[in-house]
Structures are given as structure tokens and as C-alpha cells.
Amino acid sequence: MFYRVHQFVQAFFPRIHPSETFEAIRFLSPKAKSLFLQQSPAEQRHALSVAQSLLDYQDILSSSDYLDLVTAALLHDCGKSLVTIRLWQRVFIVLMQQMPKSLWIRVENGPAFLAAPLKIAKHHALWGGNLAHKIGLNPRICLLIREHHTPSTKLGQMLHKADNEH
Template sequence: MPGRLSRKLSQLPGKLRRLSRSVHEAQAQPDDQWAGAHLSPAERRLYLGMDARDREHACRVALALLSAHPDAAPTLLAAALLHDCGKSVRPYRVHERVLVGLVPFRLSRLLPFGALYVRAAHPALGAALVRRGGGRERVAQLVGRHHAPRGDHEAALLHAFDDLE
């Protein structure tokens, strides 16, 4: 437990930076052209339906993953770009975005109301969106597993890089 606590505390500055960037959507600057080049047409439509702040975060996760693993599978890179697409089912108000940024993911699963429900369910919601929208099955699997990899090495990588951001 002490190791886990120290890891979580070491991630706090990054989480606070992300939270500060998440207040105004107009401040977000996702690299949509770069991202679109790594997605199928169906996945690109889903990506562009995401909030600009989530797209910017997704680009940072994907770029960090690609920097550390230049041989990453195209489906893993696409999943990195779409891992939070499930949050697009219900736009967050500013105060909700701050709230869900402060509440740990595990705790949000215990408080399944409104924005916290979307936070808790976004992996499953995102996987369903990828499948329904015509995305690749492996991308849907990775999106669905990115908070609970359960032995899936690629999903564990995605989780690790998402957690760093």
C-alpha cells in the first residue's frame, strides 16, 4: 500500500496540470490531423465527436506511448486516441469536469450518479461506441479494458500511459 500511495502522490502534479487545462474547451489544442491519420474513417468520426479537451489528452497519451514504444500496434495507438470516447455520451459541465478530475476512478465506481457514472462506465461505453460506430474490434477491446487490463499487455500499457497523463 505505501508503494501505491507514493506512486499516486507522484502522479498528482500531472493530474493537477490536466485539471487546470480542462476548465475551458477553447484552450484545448488537440492535433486532430495527426490523430486522424492513425484512425479508420469510422474511428475518426468517433474521435472528432469527443470534447476537444479529451482529444488533446488522448493525443498526449498516444504520443507518449508511441515515443516509448515506436513499434506499438496500430490498434493500440488508435485505442490510445479513443480511450476516453465513452465520456462523449454526456458532456460535462465545468464543475463536473473538475469534480470527476478530483475523484479517483475507483471511488467514482461507488458513486454512480451523473458525471461520476459516465466516469466510471466510460470504458464500457466507449467500447460499445467503437463497435456500434464500425471501429476495429481490437480497438474496442482495448478501450473497454484500459482501466482494468486483466492480463492484456496492450491494455496495461494504455492504462499506464493514461495514468501518467
């Protein structure tokens, strides 16, 4: 419960020290930096937290694996930058994730104002992977972004675990 309250406060009042952004985006190409900065402050805060929690993997992964993983962490929710997500919608998504899948499907096929946030939650990973592809990121990063909720690789599982911690 405390975790969710903390998550809500961070979404409402995201605090990012400029040094955090500077340190993180040094990993990114100029186009990837632009994609990171297009994210809302709440998404940037989340991405920075996810990337930070991957530091433990730095010594056990090859440098290219680690760089791909951190890049994907910083951009994994960039697909959300294509739409406006209100705070109530974020809360609604989190609450619906705790409900049975059958209810999710019914609501997703129901009134547009309730269905829209669920469609964003469902499709943002695909949108983000497509954005990453459009700016020329390597296919593995694009795949990590696309599959960050349903990982099929070891790196994907690491990203998924870190994402779920924040």
C-alpha cells in the first residue's frame, strides 16, 4: 500500500535533479535524448528510477547488453508521449491492473472515457518500440521496449523486474 501511495506522489510531484537527467542521457544518442525528453516529467522520473535500479547488472553484463538495457529502461514508456494521460487515468490503470482480466476486457470495450486509459496501457509498449525504431535504435532495444510487460529474453526479464519495482 505504501508503495502505491509513494508512486502516486511521485506521479503528481515528480522530482528530478538536473544531474540525474544529465547522467542518464549520456547513454543516449541525440535522437534518443529527444525521445526521452518528450516524455512527461512523471514518465521521466519513472524511467530514471528504473534505469537506476539496473546498476547492479553493470558488472555482470557485457557493456553492449548493459547499454541496451539502460537505453530501453530510459525509453520503455516513451509510447505514452503520443497521448495525454491524466492523473486520474494513471490511478485508474493501476487499479484496473489489480482486477480480473475479464473486467479489464469489459471496461476496455465500454465507454470511451474509461476504455482510453486501458488502451494506452495495453498499446504504449508497441508504440514506444515503433518510436525507437523510427529514430534508428538497434532492434534489440526496440524489442525490449515493445516487450517490457511481456519479456521473452533475459534482458527483457531484467527490465520487467526493474519496471515493476517502480
